[in-house]
Amino acid sequence: MPYTVTVPVFEGPIDLLLHLVNCHEVDILDVPLTPIVDGFVRHVTRAQDHCAMDTLSEFVLVAAILVELKSQRLLPGPDTVEPEEELLGSCERDLLLARLLECRAYAAVADRFVTMFDQAARSFPRQAGLDEGFVVHPPDLLAGVTPERLAAAYLAVAAERPRPRLDLSHVTVDKVTVAEAVEELVAVLPHQGTTTFRALTAHLGTRIEIIVRFLALLELCKIGKVDLGQGETFGELQVTWIGEYQVEAPGLVGAAARSAGFDEYDG
Numbered sequence: 001m002p003y004t005v006t007v008p009v010f011e012g013p014i015d016l017l018l019h020l021v022n023c024h025e026v027d028i029l030d031v032p033l034t035p036i037v038d039g040f041v042r043h044v045t046r047a048q049d050h051c052a053m054d055t056l057s058e059f060v061l062v063a064a065i066l067v068e069l070k071s072q073r074l075l076p077g078p079d080t081v082e083p084e085e086e087l088l089g090s091c092e093r094d095l096l097l098a099r100l101l102e103c104r105a106y107a108a109v110a111d112r113f114v115t116m117f118d119q120a121a122r123s124f125p126r127q128a129g130l131d132e133g134f135v136v137h138p139p140d141l142l143a144g145v146t147p148e149r150l151a152a153a154y155l156a157v158a159a160e161r162p163r164p165r166l167d168l169s170h171v172t173v174d175k176v177t178v179a180e181a182v183e184e185l186v187a188v189l190p191h192q193g194t195t196t197f198r199a200l201t202a203h204l205g206t207r208i209e210i211i212v213r214f215l216a217l218l219e220l221c222k223i224g225k226v227d228l229g230q231g232e233t234f235g236e237l238q239v240t241w242i243g244e245y246q247v248e249a250p251g252l253v254g255a256a257a258r259s260a261g262f263d264e265y266d267g
Helices: 014-022 033-050 053-074 083-121 147-158 178-192 207-222 250-259
Strands: 004-007 010-013 175-177 194-196 226-230 237-241 264-266
Touching: 004 014, 004 033, 010 014, 014 053, 033 053, 175 178, 175 207, 178 194, 178 207, 178 237, 207 226
Parallel strands: none
Antiparallel strands: 004 010, 175 264, 194 237, 226 237
């Protein structure tokens, strides 16, 4: 949509103003260009990102033509050029520029062909060939192929292949449960008061047993039976029994551990 301008001698689209100036119905000297440019700048500032690119480019083109026409009328010169003749010269100049670019493209293609011809001229065809009467017999690809062999090959390919099975009979799996570790700690910790995690796991021989023992302590801390503390970073983990000083029912804490999702760990 063309930009609308408002000047003392005209109000409407800017492209119509240019047409009236070319037709001598509006004198370019009576058209102030500064209000037109200022108004368009304010319009673009208010529109920000919503202003179409074709509107911007059209205004810049028409405004540049109006500025050129008005400058030619204001500045003295040896020859007086009519606006129509000036616009006609611009069209011819654009046409010549387009033809020049097209000729440059054809010239580039011609240069490429010349380079390809030069490279092809460096190759020579092979003059020597096979002796006369020498006949090459290609191998018979179907030699020895019978319907029986073809059917047997199809059945071998289409037959269902057995699923591979991995033998794990030689792998020993240690099964340790958090519930058992919780019941063991409940039986030991009330008689020790405050101890360390290192002392509680000193007699264990595998890593999975130590991990399960740590998870058991976390479960006891969760249900309020022990207090865990560490005086410094990477220091000893202090374990203090804060529950009642009597042996808990073996299944009570174990059930709590199983309800928390720490039933069994396969190492």
